[in-house]
Amino acid sequence: xxxxxxxxxxxxxxxxxxxxxxxxxxxxxxxxxxxxxxxxxxxxxxxxxxxxxxxxxxxxxxxxxxxxxxxxxxxxxxxxxxxxxxxxxxxxxxxxxxxxxxxxxxxxxxxxxxxxxxxxxxxxxxxxxxxxxxxxxxxxxxxxxxxxxxxxxxxxxxxxxxxxxxxxxxxxxxxxxxxxxxxxxxxxxxxxxxxxxxxxxxxxxxxxxxxxxxxxxxxxxxxxxxxxxxxxxxxxxxxxxxxxxxxxxxxxxxxxxxxxxxxxxxxxxxxxxxxxxxxxxxxxxxxxxxxxxxxxxxxxxxxxxxxxxxxxxxxxxxxxxxxxxxxxxxxxxxxxxxxxxxxxxxxxxxxxxxxxxxxxxx
Amino acid sequence: xxxxxxxxxxxxxxxxxxxxxxxxxxxxxxxxxxxxxxxxxxxxxxxxxxxxxxxxxxxxxxxxxxxxxxxxxxxxxxxxxxxxxxxxxxxxxxxxxxxxxxxxxxxxxxxxxxxxxxxxxxxxxxxxxxxxxxxxxxxxxxxxxxxxxxxxxxxxxxxxxxxxxxxxxxxxxxxxxxxxxxxxxxxxxxxxxxxxxxxxxxxxxxxxxxxxxxxxxxxxxxxxxxxxxxxxxxxxxxxxxxxxxxxxxxxxxxxxxxxxxxxxxxxxxxxxxxxxxxxxxxxxxxxxxxxxxxxxxxxxxxxxxxxxxxxxxxxxxxxxxxxxxxxxxxxxxxxxxxxxxxxxxxxxxxxxxxxxxxxxxxxxxxxxxxxxxxxxxxxxxxxxxxxxxxxxxxxxxxxxxxxxxxxxxxxxxxxxxxxxxxxxxxxxxxxxxxxxxxxxxxxxxxxxxxxxxxxxxxxxxxxxxxxxxxxxxxxxxxxxxxxxxxxxxxxxxxxxxxxxxxxxxxxxxxxxxxxxxxxxxxxxxxxxxxxxxxxxxxxxxxxxxxxxxxxxx
Numbered sequence: 001x002x003x004x005x006x007x008x009x010x011x012x013x014x015x016x017x018x019x020x021x022x023x024x025x026x027x028x029x030x031x032x033x034x035x036x037x038x039x040x041x042x043x044x045x046x047x048x049x050x051x052x053x054x055x056x057x058x059x060x061x062x063x064x065x066x067x068x069x070x071x072x073x074x075x076x077x078x079x080x081x082x083x084x085x086x087x088x089x090x091x092x093x094x095x096x097x098x099x100x101x102x103x104x105x106x107x108x109x110x111x112x113x114x115x116x117x118x119x120x121x122x123x124x125x126x127x128x129x130x131x132x133x134x135x136x137x138x139x140x141x142x143x144x145x146x147x148x149x150x151x152x153x154x155x156x157x158x159x160x161x162x163x164x165x166x167x168x169x170x171x172x173x174x175x176x177x178x179x180x181x182x183x184x185x186x187x188x189x190x191x192x193x194x195x196x197x198x199x200x201x202x203x204x205x206x207x208x209x210x211x212x213x214x215x216x217x218x219x220x221x222x223x224x225x226x227x228x229x230x231x232x233x234x235x236x237x238x239x240x241x242x243x244x245x246x247x248x249x250x251x252x253x254x255x256x257x258x259x260x261x262x263x264x265x266x267x268x269x270x271x272x273x274x275x276x277x278x279x280x281x282x283x284x285x286x287x288x289x290x291x292x293x294x295x296x297x298x299x300x301x302x303x304x305x306x307x308x309x310x311x312x313x314x315x316x317x318x319x320x321x322x323x324x325x326x327x328x329x330x331x332x333x334x335x336x337x338x339x340x341x342x343x344x345x346x347x348x349x350x351x352x353x354x355x356x357x358x359x360x361x362x
Numbered sequence: 363x364x365x366x367x368x369x370x371x372x373x374x375x376x377x378x379x380x381x382x383x384x385x386x387x388x389x390x391x392x393x394x395x396x397x398x399x400x401x402x403x404x405x406x407x408x409x410x411x412x413x414x415x416x417x418x419x420x421x422x423x424x425x426x427x428x429x430x431x432x433x434x435x436x437x438x439x440x441x442x443x444x445x446x447x448x449x450x451x452x453x454x455x456x457x458x459x460x461x462x463x464x465x466x467x468x469x470x471x472x473x474x475x476x477x478x479x480x481x482x483x484x485x486x487x488x489x490x491x492x493x494x495x496x497x498x499x500x501x502x503x504x505x506x507x508x509x510x511x512x513x514x515x516x517x518x519x520x521x522x523x524x525x526x527x528x529x530x531x532x533x534x535x536x537x538x539x540x541x542x543x544x545x546x547x548x549x550x551x552x553x554x555x556x557x558x559x560x561x562x563x564x565x566x567x568x569x570x571x572x573x574x575x576x577x578x579x580x581x582x583x584x585x586x587x588x589x590x591x592x593x594x595x596x597x598x599x600x601x602x603x604x605x606x607x608x609x610x611x612x613x614x615x616x617x618x619x620x621x622x623x624x625x626x627x628x629x630x631x632x633x634x635x636x637x638x639x640x641x642x643x644x645x646x647x648x649x650x651x652x653x654x655x656x657x658x659x660x661x662x663x664x665x666x667x668x669x670x671x672x673x674x675x676x677x678x679x680x681x682x683x684x685x686x687x688x689x690x691x692x693x694x695x696x697x698x699x700x701x702x703x704x705x706x707x708x709x710x711x712x713x714x715x716x717x718x719x720x721x722x723x724x725x726x727x728x729x730x731x732x733x734x735x736x737x738x739x740x741x742x743x744x745x746x747x748x749x750x751x752x753x754x755x756x757x758x759x760x761x762x763x764x765x766x767x768x769x770x771x772x773x774x775x776x777x778x779x780x781x782x783x784x785x786x787x788x789x790x791x792x793x794x795x796x797x798x799x800x801x802x803x804x805x806x807x808x809x810x811x812x813x814x815x816x817x818x819x820x821x822x823x824x825x826x827x828x829x830x831x832x833x834x835x836x837x838x839x840x841x842x843x844x845x846x847x848x849x850x851x852x853x854x855x856x857x858x859x860x861x862x863x864x865x866x867x868x869x870x871x872x873x874x875x876x877x878x879x880x881x882x883x884x885x886x887x888x889x890x891x892x893x894x895x896x897x898x899x900x901x902x903x904x905x906x907x908x909x910x911x912x913x914x915x
């Protein structure tokens with residue numbers, strides 16, 4: 001080794017710890033390529049922002065492999081929503097991998113504990129038989145709707161124009177598919193405990209008139225190729241008018257009075273999920289509707305979507321009505337539950353500054 | 363009466379097989395509206411095989427939470443144990459490059475599950491894709507977090523701090539985009555199944571996530587092994603999804619020629635890209651020069667040749683599939699006989715002024731180890747690394763512009779790694795335009811595999827190469843200092859470069875913009891296209907003949 005080389009090596013520091021030496025850039029200890037939403041970047045922002053690049057943000061050479069028609073890896077043509085800054089949105093839930101696993105694991109632990117306890121108590125022996133049939137026929141039917149929506153989100157998480165958008169949708173997919181599986185496993189347990197017909201749920205889903213409106217709207221979501229339309233229509237229209245109506249307006253109301261303390265535990269997890277998913281959806285569309293260039297255009301697009309989906313969801317809700325009169329103990333009525341759902345829906349519209357177009361009624 | 367603990371504990375555990383049965387029954391055949399097919403494929407589907415993994419989300423979340431707890435616990439322990447007091451800067455510097463690249467392929471893999479869910483008519487596999495989707499989301503954020511952790515605790519955070527911006531701009535990370543974009547564009551089965559699951563996951567994650575962690579540990583970095591072995595433990599699920607999907611398309615004889623095309627394309631691209639990046643990081647990012655340490659070639663032989671090629675790929679022949687044995691052999695020869703990894707390392711070091719990490723000069727221990735593991739190494743590379751060391755002092759001519767005898771390489775249009783094995787250099791035309799390739803396999807990839815027909819059959823779903831693929835073209839004719847400023851690879855003082863050709867952490871030894879002004883970058887492809895036929899023929903012959911490194915004065 002040459003003498004000056006050895007001298008250079010001797011200059012090398014002994015410790016690689018932060019602060020062991022001071023030089024240009026030695027204190028630059030924050031990701032400095034994005035603007036945090038608040039004063040300081042959250043951990044969620046640090047691990048999420050700009051992981052999916054964009055020719056508008058740093059992608060010097062553009063996307064370098066395309067679909068056969070020339071569509072690049074991520075295309076703003078995949079939704080009718082327009083944005084002058086796709087990277088503005090931050091998920092208010094700030095969910096990333098670790099918080100997702102921690103939250104969902106806690107949910108599953110609670111479900112398992114509740115179910116273990118119920119089985120040890122032989123609790124299903126004390127549940128009203130008419131209610132057991134509700135679980136067999138209708139809770140079990142609803143798992144297919146939840147699964148279908150989960151698969152829509154699983155597909156939509158591919159296409160958004162930023163990492164923040166796509167990750168929020170991915171978490172939404174995970175929530176929905178987990179809940180669908182939770183119901184499936186719950187029904188399996190009830191079948192063991194109370195001898196119900198496990199196949200009845202799917203039969204009802206496929207054939208019972210009460211569920212055909214729901215099935216129609218869920219299948220309609222799958223026919224869309226617009227990821228923003230899917231998020232909008234599911235979380236801001238279907239969920240308050242149909243999903244939450246059935247979960248909170250029926251299952252949560254009726255279970256306890258029939259001696260069932262397990263179902264509300266499971267269903268409440270989906271209600272918690274919905275609150276979170278509603279929150280990100282409102283925030284996301286708030287960004288789109290307040291876009292300085294495309295805000296008004298985006299509102300018009302959303303109003304067209306309302307015209308398409310509100311009648312479908314209202315019809316699906318109304319077709320569920322007879323279910324409210326089937327349990328033995330009548331705790332509440334469909335009109336009362338639907339009225340609450342409508343209020344919820346209107347409050348979402350008001351938050352977003354949207355109105356139903358003439359002729360579109362609930 | 364209260365319930366006894368024994369009564370709760372005596373309850374039988376849920377049978378995973380029974381649970382899985384219920385989960386796959388969640389799907390149904392629609393009547394009111396058909397799902398839109400968003401992503402194209404030319405493959406046909408027939409009988410659906412089973413998903414042998416049989417996992418449900420309930421148990422999945424517990425398992426992943428536990429893995430996360432261990433990973434984050436290990437990172438805390440590393441700090442409490444003062445890991446960075448002993449970690450080798452040579453190694454951590456290369457993590458600036460590696461961790462700038464890898465979160466994008468990970469999240470792309472997550473996105474690509476949408477492609478498979480959309481077109482594969484198998485509800486069991488869709489359940490597997492769901493878990494893979496969440497796994498890959500995990501991998502991208504856990505890796506971003508590791509990078510942040512290095513940035514906060516390692517002596518030189520510059521480079522980590524601009525990481526995702528650097529990913530979008532650097533001439534080296536463009537290779538990573540070729541890797542990751544391949545998962546999400548074009549024919550669904552080509553992209554998400556063969557390229558991602560069958561080759562990248564099943565074969566090359568072994569070198570990425572098994573070989574690399576052991577090298578990290580040898581360099582005092584025990585955070586990376588905790589994270590990447592945890593990542594690798596998810597890969598078995600993805601390998602299983604890939605195999606299930608492959609078995610489904612294998613059932614249809616019409617798919618066989620497409621499978622052969624895709625396995626050939628995907629294997630060669632993975633080799634060219636992963637071996638370039640990981641081979642270089644393992645061999646040139648390490649300070650561990652124990653004679654009994656396995657070389658990248660040793661690891662490749664174990665993980666790719668024996669475990670993957672011989673135990674996985676060759677058995678597919680019993681289904682009537684033609685495996686390109688010659689390509690595996692060619693990749694092996696490139697690593698062992700044609701010094702592929704060493705040539706890539708030499709190129710990365712040549713390009714140091716436009717990097718966003720530091721590259722340490724080699725020393726006598728390194729030379730000795732390379733010569734022992736790769737006989738003949740010194741004759742080909744030793745003097746050039748002497749030049750590199752000599753020219754590492756600020757004020758020297760930047761090595762790509764110095765008169766060392768090294769010829770700045772053409773870039774391969776397919777894999778985007780430069781055409782470093784000079785004798786294999788190929789020039790060809792596609793749609794009337796001239797392109798350069800590192801190998802016959804890469805020429806075939808662009809001209810034949812990525813075309814709208816294959817073996818006389820239309821392949822309308824196959825992807826296309828697009829964008830400004832060659833980095834050098836973007837900056838053709840520009841001054842090196844202006845390029846570096848445009849890239850943003852400058853430290854917060856506005857003048858000191860983020861990259862440095864050494865590990866000296868002292869302002870007096872660090873290069874600034876003034877040191878790199880006055881050198882014009884040229885795109886070899888632009889210049890080649892501008893030549894007349896005779897000039898071009900001569901240039902190609904000279905390029906293929908290679909170069910001789912001049913002795914150090």
